Amino acid sequence: MRVTKVVKRDGRVVEFDSFRIRRAIEMAMREVGKFDEAILDKVVKYVLDVIDSTFSDERPPHVEEIQDIVELALMKYDLFEVAKAYIVYRKEREKIRKEKMAILGKDYVDDVDKRLSLNAVRLLASRYLQKGPDGRFLEDPKGLFIRIASLVVIPDILYDPLIFDKEGEQEVHPTEYFNPEEWAGKVGLGGGDPENHLAPPFVWNAHHLERMKALYDELNSQGKMRVSWSQFFDMLRDGRFDHHYKDFLEYYRLMVDLKFIPNSPTLFNAGTMLGQLSACFVLPIEDSLESIMRSATEAAMIFKSGGGVGINYSKLRPQGDIVRSTGGQASGPVSFMRIIDVITDVVKQGGRRRGANMGILEIWHPDIMKFIEAKAKPGNLENFNLSVMITEDFWKYYEEGKDYPLINPRNGEVWGSIDPREAFRKIAEMAWRTGDPGVLFADNINRRNILREHLGEIKSTNPCGEEPLYPYESCNLGSMNLYAYIRRENGLVTFDWDEYSRDIRKALRFLDNIIDVNKFPIPEIEKTTKRTRKVGLGLMGLADTLFALRIPYNSEEGFNFMRRAAEYLTYFAMLESVERAKERGSFPLFPESGYVRGEMPVEGFYHPEIWNLDWDYLREQIMRNGIRNAEVTTIAPTGSISMIAEVSSGIEPQFxxxxxxxxxxxxxxxxxxxxxxxxxxxxxxxxxxxxxxxxxxxxxxxxxxxxxxxxxxxxxxxxFLVAYDIPWWDHIRAEAEISRWICAAVSKTINMPNWVSVSDIEKAYLFAHRLGLKGITVYRDGSKSAQVLITPTQRRGEYASFIENETLKMMESLGIELPQLRKAKVEEKTQAQPVFKPPAQPNHVETCPECGSTRLIHKEDCVTCLDCGWSACVVT
Incomplete structure (x- = not known):
């Protein structure tokens, strides 16, 4: 064709792309059920012939002129329904463009704006885009992604072999004064094209440069910098590191193409004064007032910086125990949790939202029954998720029906005992009534913990339970969008495993770099985090991906896809982490880890019959070369970031x-x-x-x-199954299949209809434990708020449909009585299968803190607002 250029609506002249025309016509044909590839070819050829004969590069066509030609072509070939759909689509796109411009305060939309749905633009504008004192936007979506990518690329520059010595054998250079403000907006990497929104140039702001200097100083103090700061900065200004523009572009395109999005604190704070990029933190607490108040202060600092906190309160002496210093009595762990709860209310997270907490108490603690019932009354500990940590010794007592001893942590003495079966049922009963507590399984958490021998057992998790961590550890998270790898060609829908594998490796590099440029809220957290360098790469868009592939969520084919997607995620993330270790060194505690003995942090490794990839090769590479990150994968909630990508949340079925x-x-x-x-x-x-x-x-x-x-x-x-179409046991099975290949853990809500019994929840806990899950959270519809969306399953009192699979056979083989399949009738009750009915109490209807809506749903262990998209989870 003579025509190689086209004029965009904002006046830019760009390359002519005939595929866009073909795609638009095909979409219109499919919308009215009139798709015919032969006719499509004819229409497209006619449109291109008219463009080529009418225009030239001296007089390129405007996009509006091309669209007029398309309309006429559809009429010429008597495709009147298609033409109508195309015209309607064109008008709708015009309306959406105008709305986006109004939201962003711009007089045009660029290619990045176009890639985002209107909902995504609304969300970014309301929560993530930086604003000035006057409330006006300082950036648009493109600017947000540039702000993040230009921070993430900084470690790639400072770890360049030209100036970085992995062995740390260099002389430590004197610390030099540097004023980031002086160079803000003046230094960047060569590359990019101002006319190309998908390959933009950039310069660093003062906050970027401050992080650059901080990382240089850290590496220099370790003897790893071959040049002084001033020498390095001269080299940077001279373009000696401009080849790293490709790394910047790699991170930028991952986000712009909606293949990967980091956790919310990174979106909020990258390249800003706050600079705190992680969502997950765990704090210690000791049995002293000084330690309790220190933990409260540190929690406040974390809330301020944009994170959430998990604390195991089991070291605190029980209520009624003696306090020798005063002669008084201890008030117990639950009372001290209220201090953190109040602080959470007072400190608004980073100016964006309130914090979140995970409160954990181990099953042997004398106050365990008080803890289990701590949220029985609506309004108590509203900023907390609660979880009972069931330790390995409990199961023996449970199976044998013997009284389980309760231990005073102050002196290790037996304080009393409980009936383990009654305690287990009480946990299930409270979860049935209120949604809390959840359950954590200490044995499953630590079974493949590669640092257990050196650091002991992990006893805490982050607020949503998907990140078991040691005290003062943190983890930065991000999620791959599975739906971005759906390919459609000639009527065939496939998943692009090769591109998915390549992008996993890019995302691992992104998250590993985040550790180096993060501005940690507490020095102890920075020190501990950098000893293990854990990152949490996760997934979102699973439900939409299965929809596209025509695979039922809870079919055996669906479970196989989940397992494979998680296996690829961890395998290629670990493989890239090995490459990073070769270049930059392993995480500092690697020599003390189980990796050196050939251990691996995922259960799936120990089941070769389910491998799709060569795990023996990966294991050998780790033992030979080390690995950069102690853990690489986590399935975290993705509420808001999945809304940006316009896909289903995490690994959940669509709600x-x-x-x-x-x-x-x-x-x-x-x-x-x-x-x-x-x-x-x-x-x-x-x-x-x-x-x-x-x-x-x-x-x-x-x-x-x-x-x-x-x-x-x-x-x-x-x-097209939704959450309440799927039996709860298949929700557990889905979590288990994915968990086999995840280093940390999985955040998923086990949705249950209103009519399930307490016994069903007990069975769910047993099934989860025996399948190897590290924790489980159930949500019985209506237990926390009024039912918003009532499906046939909820209305009819039985599951509307069953997909054939092996889940119930698995449950039976594990010695668990089969679950209730439909709502129990009064006359069907037996002593063996009682249906618990709680005392009448007003239903606890929550209110969205952003828009005031009461239309709230519970998924991914989080409360989410249907109307504005607000989520209680700090990760998202």
Whole structure:
């Protein structure tokens, strides 16, 4: 073609891309169920011929002119329905562009803005984009991703072999004064094109440069810098490190292409004064007032910086024990948790949101029953998730039915005893009533802990339970978007395992660099974190990916995909961590870790029958070369960041296919992106079907099919399952399959309909433990707030459908009585299977702190608002 350029709406002249025309026409054809590849080829050829004969590079076409030609071409080939869909789509896109411009305060949308959904732009504008004192935006989405990527690339420069000595044999250079403000906006890496929004140039701000100097000083103090600071900075200004622009671009494109997004504190704070990039922290607490108040102060500092805190309170003496210094009596762990709860309320997190806590008490503590019932009354410890840590010795007493001894941590003496089965049922009963506490399994947490021999057992986790950590450890998280690797070609839908593998390695480099440029809130946290260098690469978009592949979430094929996706995640992250160790050195505690003995931190390694990859090779590489990060993977909540990527949260099934979203300017139907695509592809998309599904709790079950589309709807019902369509035992199975290949742990809510019994929750705990889960959180619908979306499963008192799989056989083989399949009727009750009915109490309806909505749902161990997207989880 003579035409190689096109004029964009903002006046830029860019390369002409005929694929965009083809894609737009194909989308219109599919939307009305009229896709025909041969006709598509004809229409596209006609459009390109007209463009080539009408325009030239001296007079390039405007995008609006091209769209006019497309409309005429569709009319020429009698594709009137397609033309109508194209025109409607064009008008809708124009409306969306104008809304995005209004939100961002711009008079154009760039290529980054276009890649983001309108919901994502709203979310970024309300929470993440930097603003000036006057409330105006200092950046747009492109600027946010540049701000982050230009921080993340700094370690790549300072670890360059030109100036970095891995062995630390250099003379320590004198510390030099440096004023970051003097050079702010004047120094960057060569590369990029101002006209290309996907490869932009950049310069560092003062906060970036301050982090650069801090990392240089740290490495210099270790004898690892070959040159002085001034020599290095001269080299930087002279372009000696401009080849690292490709690293910047790699990190930038990972985010812009929505393949990977880091945890919220990184989005908030990278390249800012606060500079704190991690979400997860664990603090110690000792049995003294001084230690308790120190922990409270340190928790406040973490909340201020944007993080959440996990604390195991088991070292505190029980209520009623003697306090020798005063002659009084101890008030017990639960009372001291209230101090942290109040502090959480007072300190607003980084100016963005309140903090979150995980409170843990081990099952042997004399105050365990008080702890289990601590949230029985609505309003108590609202800033806490609670978890009982069940230690390995408990199970023997449970199985034998013998009284379990309670131990005073002050002196190790037996304080009393409990019936282990009654205590276990009480945990289940309170979870049935209130959603708290969850359960942590100490034996499963530590079974593959490669630092157990050197540091002892891990006894704490972060607020959502997916990151078991030692005291003063932190972890920075980020998630891969599985849905970004769906490929569609010639009617075939596949998953791109090769590109997924390559991008996992890039994301590992991103997260490892974050440790080096992080501004930790407490010196002890920085020191401890850098001894192990744990990172938590996770997943999001699983449900949408399975939708696209036409795989039911809880089918054996679905479980196999989950297992493989998690295996690739950890394998290629660890493989890249080995490469990093070769260049920069292993984590400092590597020589004391189980890695040197050939141990691995994932259960799946010990089951070669399920391998898809060569784990023996990886193990040998680690033993020979070391590894940069003690752990590399975690499945964390992704509430807000999955909204940016416009995909389903984490590894959860979709909560609802369609629901009414209420915002200040009105309401509209929020539709899962893949579901909407397939509705349109099958000629089913209409206002009526969206309303019917929304009124059906977001589930497709029970929806009447339009005439002639009965078979299509039946096929879609099998694929498009929502959380309450899936039996709770399959939720546990999904978590277990993924957990096999995850270094840390998994954040997932085990959704249960309102009609399950306390006995079902007991069985869930036993099943989870015997499958090797490190912890479990169940949520029975209605236990924390009013039901918002009522699906057929909830309404009918039984699961609406069952996908054939092996889960119940697995449960039976583990010696667990099969669960309740439907709501128990009064006349069906037996002494063996009682259905617990709690005392009548007002339902606890929570309110969103951002928009005031009471339309809250519970997923990923977090409270999430349907209307504004707010999440209680600090990770997201």
């Amino acid at each position: 609802a296919l369609v629901f009414e979203k209420r915002v200040t300017v009105g309401s509209f139907f929020y539709v899962d992106a893949e579901f909407e695509r397939q509705l349109k592809e099958n000629g089913l998309y209409s206002e009526k079907i969206l309303r019917d599904i929304a009124e059906n709790g977001g589930s497709l079950y029970g929806i009447e099919a339009p005439e002639g589309k009965e078979d299509v709807i039946e096929r879609m019902k099998r694929i």
